[in-house]
Amino acid sequence: MVKKNLLLAPGPTPVPHEILLEGAKETIHHRTPQFVKILEETLELTKYVFQTQYPVYVLTASGTGALETAMVNLVNPGEKAIIVSAGKFGERWVEIAKAYGIVPVEIKLPWGKAVTPEMIEKAMKENPDAKVVFTTYSETSTGTVIDLENIAKLTKGTDVILVTDAVSGLLAEPLKMDEWGVDVVVSGAQKGWMLPPGLAFIAINDKAYAKVEKCTNSRYYFDLRKYKKSSPDNPWTTAVNLIYMLNKAVKMLKEEGIENVWARHALYGEATRAAVKALGLTFFSERPGNVLTAVNSPEGIPASKITKLMRDKYGVTIAAGQEPMKDELFRISHLGYVTPFDIITGITALEFALSELGYKVEIGKGVLAAEEVLFKGLVK
Amino acid sequence: MVKKNLLLAPGPTPVPHEILLEGAKETIHHRTPQFVKILEETLELTKYVFQTQYPVYVLTASGTGALETAMVNLVNPGEKAIIVSAGKFGERWVEIAKAYGIVPVEIKLPWGKAVTPEMIEKAMKENPDAKVVFTTYSETSTGTVIDLENIAKLTKGTDVILVTDAVSGLLAEPLKMDEWGVDVVVSGAQKGWMLPPGLAFIAINDKAYAKVEKCTNSRYYFDLRKYKKSSPDNPWTTAVNLIYMLNKAVKMLKEEGIENVWARHALYGEATRAAVKALGLTFFSERPGNVLTAVNSPEGIPASKITKLMRDKYGVTIAAGQEPMKDELFRISHLGYVTPFDIITGITALEFALSELGYKVEIGKGVLAAEEVLFKGLVK
CATH class of the missing domain: 3.90.1150.10 (Aspartate Aminotransferase, domain 1)
Incomplete structure (x- = not known):
């Protein structure tokens, strides 16, 4: 057969031929005006995907690297974080928190269940000292999508930051970061983006970024202050050929x-x-x-x-x-x-x-x- | 013109056409026996490049990610690390150490100078409580190469670990990891490997790995224990298309x-x-x-x-x-x-x-x- x-x-997920071929283009130097122009245009276009006016940072990492970035830039060791855990990737939030001495306040549900806004509201009330809520928009291990729009109403206008792992959820599920008031959205290339793995993304609004500057967590490669400072360039050597592919992908998505x-x-x-x-x-x-x-x-x-x-x-x-x-x-x-x-x-x-x-x-x-x-x- | x-x-650095085209091959799923076979063969071949029988781990990251991996898996917060700093990348070792609360004992030289085995010997004698020495084999910011072979003689057979940043040095300068007794060697794809950026490498011998298991540093994405546990597979989603390219590159290097x-x-x-x-x-x-x-x-x-x-x-x-x-x-x-x-x-x-x-x-x-x-x- x-x-x-x-x-x-x-x-x-499948990658279109025209995107694969972009990746086969000649590698150019990442610190040249020629490349930084491509990177800047690309990052600007990614904002459309997140439906945000805030910066989107691209990491050379898998999605897990972007999850770690969100955690270590927003919560100090010893501080509480409310974490919804109802599958493999909710559990990953908890594991990352523990690895950094952050105290997870788990909303733990059986795999396949969906957290409700009420459950999060209750956890927030019971833990007024927890200033960040970590959610998983689409839990890849179970196929469950949560009511993120209504969850965001709980944190909007408060001093609590809402983070969502939209590694797989972005593009497949409606997500209006700014309109809904989701403060931090994380994603990964090998999902709705139509790209091979190798890049991860984090979009962060000003309310959340204010915490980054004050955060005392140990971090270097994933330190968002370095990304902001070198923006639109990347603090480390960017994955040039994957950026060519990303550039093509965001143009295709925008056209659609x-x-x-x-x-x-x-x-x-x-x-x-x-x-x-x-x-x-x-x-x-x-x-x-x-x-x-x-x-x-x-x-x-x-x-x-x-x-x-x-x-x-x-x-x-x-x-x-x-x-x-x-x-x-x-x-x-x-x-x-x-x-x-x-x-x-x-x-x-x-x-x-x-x-x-x-x-x-x-x-x-x-x-x-x-x-x-x-x-x-x-x-x- | x-x-x-x-x-x-x-x-x-330049990437051969045949390697670029490998990256344009259809993306397959990273957890299939089909892909894990490719990854396993590739990682086995990378050992030849490092001249080692010990495991080589591949990270989806830039070279800096691999530097951080070496630092956070080998030295505890509050402990000393001897660091040679004679350029941008020596300084990066120091920055990473400080970001994690590690105490750098700097052998600080003007840019362009080369550390000598005697200088390292002196630092080791003065700091018997420092159990890891971090060096830069080829300092990319200055073009300086150090006498790594003779430096390795100082740590071989002792309880001190020698780490070298060979991000750019590997393949361009002779490096016999096992024979010389270099304990940890770090490298990056966009250098002698003939690949675009996006992958980094860390080769680690058993003497150094024993420290990893006991290290208390906060880490997750770069936690080498997770890489060892999932080996030859990667704990996170591998950059599938870059691995196709790496596979081709190591075969070309072996043939040469x-x-x-x-x-x-x-x-x-x-x-x-x-x-x-x-x-x-x-x-x-x-x-x-x-x-x-x-x-x-x-x-x-x-x-x-x-x-x-x-x-x-x-x-x-x-x-x-x-x-x-x-x-x-x-x-x-x-x-x-x-x-x-x-x-x-x-x-x-x-x-x-x-x-x-x-x-x-x-x-x-x-x-x-x-x-x-x-x-x-x-x-x-």
């Missing part, structure tokens, strides 16, 4: 229009959920978002068997669960550079794989459900 | 043979120094190495004027000094993917630019001197 690879994993990008992800999310339901499967998350759809693996079939078969036999890469939930769920992503036909391909491969592994599938039922949603959204 | 860009700066790589850099260094002398110019460094040749800018001509003219008019990018020595010196690099003819091109452009800026140049004199060295080394 001829195979084409299709990445329907929640990062890395951010509302259209959000709408595209919403439609794919709806189509995928319709297919999952039609196949008699159930959602892992109580509040599934449009980054990915997390599905409970059918009884007796470990999720890793499904993902392995889909990848090795059909070239379609989805993701199993993350430890310790590896075999409990599988995650079909619809994030980034994905077409309606990629969704159909993914569901077709899923039907094949499930059937082969002994799950009773009425072949075509999931595909039909997805196609109906896509047709309604795109054609009439 | 038709222009071709030529990078003769000490990073970023590390001794040949060292010899090539030595020859270019010699040719460049001969040209500089023939033009009546003087070296900035008292111990110039083969990464780059730092040249005192002729009286009355700011170095940045020379570099700007060479770059904007002729397409040849060399580097001026680094702050605060910006206009005092210029730096011609012969690092990485550079041919003998690139050296000739660089010297030709330098002669043109110097002449245009009023320095009395006998046109062809520098080129002839370089060509004679290259001819002797390559033809007969």
Whole structure:
């Protein structure tokens, strides 16, 4: 069988050919006016993606580096931080806090649950000395998206800073940083940005930046004061070729229009959920978002068997669960550079794989459900 | 005039087309056996570059990230570290130490001077409680290379750890990590590796790693324990496309043979120094190495004027000094993917630019001197 690879994993996501080829352009020196001009234009365009007028800093790091940047620049050792933890990446906030001697006040929920504004309000009331709230907009390990817009209303106009990990959430879910009043937004390249991994982002407003200047945490590579000082240039050697790619990507995203990008992800999310339901499967998350759809693996079939078969036999890469939930769920992503036909391909491969592994599938039922949603959204 | 860009700066350096095109290959998922196999093979091959049997960890970061990794994993807050500081990157070691509350015992020398084994021996005797020595193998800001082989004899067999910043030195200068007994070697992609920026490396032997496990410093993204635990995989999302490029680069370097790589850099260094002398110019460094040749800018001509003219008019990018020595010196690099003819091109452009800026140049004199060295080394 001829195979084409299709990445329907929640990062890395597919990268368009024209972006890959930008990365193959000749490397130029990062401290030349020629390159700084490209970097400046690129960073200016990233603000549109975050819907902010505040600076966006680009880091040579994975998304975790940007999470650490947010934590170590905003909270002093010994201080409290309110942290929502309902999956792998919420837990990562907690781990980073602990690594720096910050006291996590955890709002700990089972994986798949979504924090509510009320829960955060309660934690804020009970911990008036906690001045930063860390959230995960889209929890990649569970596919759960939180009500960030209403959560932001709790901190807006107060002296409490709201930080959100939108590593995977940005671009797939509506996020209006300035309008909603989210103070710090973190993201990563290999997600909605349509880029390979290697870059991470942090957008920070003035209210949050005021804390950075006073923060006593030990930091150097991730010290935001250095980024601000050298802006628009980067304090360290920038990943030149990845910036070429980013420049192309933000231009493509701007041309598409951010509302259209959000709408595209919403439609794919709806189509995928319709297919999952039609196949008699159930959602892992109580509040599934449009980054990915997390599905409970059918009884007796470990999720890793499904993902392995889909990848090795059909070239379609989805993701199993993350430890310790590896075999409990599988995650079909619809994030980034994905077409309606990629969704159909993914569901077709899923039907094949499930059937082969002994799950009773009425072949075509999931595909039909997805196609109906896509047709309604795109054609009439 | 038709222009071709030529990078003769000490990073970023030129990247071969075949490596650039590797980076344009389809991004695959980083947690698949398909990718982990590539990563494992790549990391195994990097050991050859370091001349070590110990693990090499690859970071998604600039070289500074790898410097920070070495510092925060080896020295506790409040402890002393002996640091050689004779340029921008020696100073960076000191800055990182201070950022983490580590007490730097500085061997501070004027820029351009080379630390001697005797100076380090003295510092070690005076500070028996300092258990880690941080050096810069090739100080990129001055072109100075130190006598690392003999410095390593001071720490070998003792309980003192020797760390060297070989971000630019590796591949250009001989470095036999295991044989010499250098405990920790740090490097960066955009140097002798022939890669664009975005990756950094740290090779660490068992003697040094024993300290990592006991180190109490706050760290997360750069915590080497996490890298060891997930090895050969990366704890965070690896920069997949840069790893494709690295894989190709290490195969090319292995095919060339590390001794040949060292010899090539030595020859270019010699040719460049001969040209500089023939033009009546003087070296900035008292111990110039083969990464780059730092040249005192002729009286009355700011170095940045020379570099700007060479770059904007002729397409040849060399580097001026680094702050605060910006206009005092210029730096011609012969690092990485550079041919003998690139050296000739660089010297030709330098002669043109110097002449245009009023320095009395006998046109062809520098080129002839370089060509004679290259001819002797390559033809007969």
